[in-house]
Amino acid sequence: MKVENAKANRMGAMPIPKLILKMSLPAILAMMVQALYNIVDSMFVARIGENALTAVSLAFPIQLIIIACFVGLGVGVSSLVSRKIGEKDIKSATLAAEHGFLISSILYVMLVIIGLIVSNIFFGLFTDNAEIIGFGSDYLRIIMVFSFGSLFAQAGMSILQGSGDMIKPMIAQVIGAIINIALDPVLIFGWFGLPAMGVKGAAIATIIGQVSSMSFILFVLFRGDNQLKLDLKSFKYSKTITKQILIVGLPVALMQALGSVMLIGLNKILAGFGETPVAVLGVYFKLQSFVFMPIFGLSQGTMPIIGFNFGAKNKGRIMKTIKVAAIAAVSFMSIGMIIFQIFPAQLLTIFNSTEEMTAIGVVAFRTISIGYPLAALSIVLGSAFQGMGDAYISMIVSFIRQIIVLLPAAFLLGKFVGLDAVWISFVIAEVIGLIVVLSFFKKIYTSKLSIWDDKNKSVA
Numbered sequence: 001m002k003v004e005n006a007k008a009n010r011m012g013a014m015p016i017p018k019l020i021l022k023m024s025l026p027a028i029l030a031m032m033v034q035a036l037y038n039i040v041d042s043m044f045v046a047r048i049g050e051n052a053l054t055a056v057s058l059a060f061p062i063q064l065i066i067i068a069c070f071v072g073l074g075v076g077v078s079s080l081v082s083r084k085i086g087e088k089d090i091k092s093a094t095l096a097a098e099h100g101f102l103i104s105s106i107l108y109v110m111l112v113i114i115g116l117i118v119s120n121i122f123f124g125l126f127t128d129n130a131e132i133i134g135f136g137s138d139y140l141r142i143i144m145v146f147s148f149g150s151l152f153a154q155a156g157m158s159i160l161q162g163s164g165d166m167i168k169p170m171i172a173q174v175i176g177a178i179i180n181i182a183l184d185p186v187l188i189f190g191w192f193g194l195p196a197m198g199v200k201g202a203a204i205a206t207i208i209g210q211v212s213s214m215s216f217i218l219f220v221l222f223r224g225d226n227q228l229k230l231d232l233k234s235f236k237y238s239k240t241i242t243k244q245i246l247i248v249g250l251p252v253a254l255m256q257a258l259g260s261v262m263l264i265g266l267n268k269i270l271a272g273f274g275e276t277p278v279a280v281l282g283v284y285f286k287l288q289s290f291v292f293m294p295i296f297g298l299s300q301g302t303m304p305i306i307g308f309n310f311g312a313k314n315k316g317r318i319m320k321t322i323k324v325a326a327i328a329a330v331s332f333m334s335i336g337m338i339i340f341q342i343f344p345a346q347l348l349t350i351f352n353s354t355e356e357m358t359a360i361g362v363v364a365f366r367t368i369s370i371g372y373p374l375a376a377l378s379i380v381l382g383s384a385f386q387g388m389g390d391a392y393i394s395m396i397v398s399f400i401r402q403i404i405v406l407l408p409a410a411f412l413l414g415k416f417v418g419l420d421a422v423w424i425s426f427v428i429a430e431v432i433g434l435i436v437v438l439s440f441f442k443k444i445y446t447s448k449l450s451i452w453d454d455k456n457k458s459v460a
Helices: 003-014 016-048 049-087 092-116 128-147 149-162 166-189 199-223 239-271 275-311 315-342 345-348 355-387 389-417 426-447
Strands: none
Touching: 003 092, 016 049, 016 199, 016 275, 016 315, 016 389, 049 092, 049 128, 049 149, 049 199, 049 239, 049 275, 049 355, 092 128, 092 149, 092 239, 092 355, 128 199, 149 166, 149 199, 149 275, 166 239, 166 355, 239 275, 239 389, 275 315, 275 355, 315 345, 315 355, 315 426, 355 426
């Protein structure tokens, strides 16, 4: 009970800037380590050859399906747990946490089926290069079939994050990323007497890291001193709890999956200009994770704060949280934009880029990064929608930005102007996306927040 009261006092009374820092910093550090893994992984793959790098780049949209599943599940569970704790309903919060593992199991079976079906035919849609198809199929099959590690790890981390514990999820992510980074060269190039497995080695290193994260987080959940006491032996299925998780989680998953559709479409458009632009796009998404991952970490930290105070009907703290998070996000992503503007060629050399790859990449990096500050605002407001249980809004905005705007713009600009103009579609999408986000937020504020009286509420 003392732990519960301490959490409640922190979420409902601690000064917002300090609370956001305390809640977000562990997630940000974990995301930075994850971003480092993304880059290091591609660096080692690039040493195999450009075909290997292209294969992994083409596989990335399918990997986003896995990411979509565990991010959607995580947001759904974390949002419900934080809201129920804010309402002081610990029993329902615990039941929501337990349902997270049930949904993870179902998602895993679905991903295995998709992986076995898709991995053999997917790469042939983009290239007839037998080496690229072989590399990509091997990589993707391993990632999909052994995806249980990422799913169960995310379910556990989201439970802890929803209850206000950001440290242990950070440790779990760091453990997984460090193990992954350490094993990459060992398995790819065959160090210490092991056989050189190439791209297969990169995939195996990834799943070993994910299983390591899962093992740590499950030990913490079922053996540690946590606010929620899980007991799967006495679990009772609740259709209502499942529905509440999916109402928030499914739109987020679909929103994330739209990123996969967008990347597949972009890869198809870029493949018309050759295989090198596809590799450039893959490298870009690895590098941009260093800019975007910390903002996603910030969102992970702010969402439970918004969820708790939404449950407590504290409008002042919700608005203060959004304001502080928005200032921090825009500031950080503006720095990222400056780096991509000044050092694009240097960033590309990390991946053994050819002269052609560097020429294409410099234009791409400088153009796309112009939209970073706008994207920061959209991400922060998106996490606010999720914390308040309106994740479907984020899905709508993402659909408009990526499918309605970005892909058609990229196709038209590529067809009538040329390759360099394709990258402008990213900026156009961010501008329109932000306009839509702001209009939705105004509507939500009027219908849900403005009706609450903040008298005698803590807003610090």
